[in-house]
Amino acid sequence: MVLVTGEIYWFTISMLIDFALQKIINQQEVDNGKRNEGAFDITRLSINNIDELLSWHKRVCDCNQTATCIIIYHRCVIKNQTYHSLSYPKRQSTNSYFVKYTNDRRDTLFGAIELFFTYKNSTLALINNYPNEHLFSDVFASSSYHSSLSKYINTYFYLLQAKPSSFHYVPIHKILNICVVFEKDDFIIVTPISPVYEHD
Numbered sequence: 001m002v003l004v005t006g007e008i009y010w011f012t013i014s015m016l017i018d019f020a021l022q023k024i025i026n027q028q029e030v031d032n033g034k035r036n037e038g039a040f041d042i043t044r045l046s047i048n049n050i051d052e053l054l055s056w057h058k059r060v061c062d063c064n065q066t067a068t069c070i071i072i073y074h075r076c077v078i079k080n081q082t083y084h085s086l087s088y089p090k091r092q093s094t095n096s097y098f099v100k101y102t103n104d105r106r107d108t109l110f111g112a113i114e115l116f117f118t119y120k121n122s123t124l125a126l127i128n129n130y131p132n133e134h135l136f137s138d139v140f141a142s143s144s145y146h147s148s149l150s151k152y153i154n155t156y157f158y159l160l161q162a163k164p165s166s167f168h169y170v171p172i173h174k175i176l177n178i179c180v181v182f183e184k185d186d187f188i189i190v191t192p193i194s195p196v197y198e199h200d
């Protein structure tokens with residue numbers, strides 16, 4: 001793997017982030033007709049074709065009305081920000097459905113939202129989790145910038161394995177940020193971005 005170290009690399013990264021952010025902001029402006037918090041845009045997907053949801057339902061519920069017990073959605077508003085899922089046909093880029101999220105152990109996790117669903121009174125996302133590869137600063141181990149930048153880098157950039165490894169069922173309040181994604185051959189780099197729309 002050959003990386004250009006120093007200013008050129010960071011300039012390129014920041015240009016890519018600017019570009020991705022503009023795309024996300026544009027998409028948000030299209031999406032936002034001041035929607036309420038929660039899932040919207042019901043899909044025509046049948047739960048019977050989604051093994052991960054069927055098995056989850058089996059674990060948590062003993063009803064035999066899966067199709068009415070679990071409703072599947074394309075999109076969701078979380079803290080005034082619209083998130084897409086892979087199921088959403090009009091999504092524009094990876095940047096609208098790749099997210100940083102957490103769990104009860106407060107781990108920092110990343111993944112692609114496959115879909116949203118409601119079950120009883122809660123709304124969850126089915127997320128395909130991408131495990132951490134190693135610290136992003138390790139990529140720059142030979143760079144003269146390493147010691148001065150590594151703390152900053154590891155807070156804002158995360159290096160993930162190129163392929164997802166498992167599904168997580170995530171209550172939507174555990175979803176924290178949309179991420180800008182840079183796909184490489186054998187890993188991906190993500191950087192979480194702050195919500196575009198803040199509370200009034």
Ligand SMILES: [Zn+2]
Nearest residue numbers: 061062063069
């Ligand atoms: Zn049920």
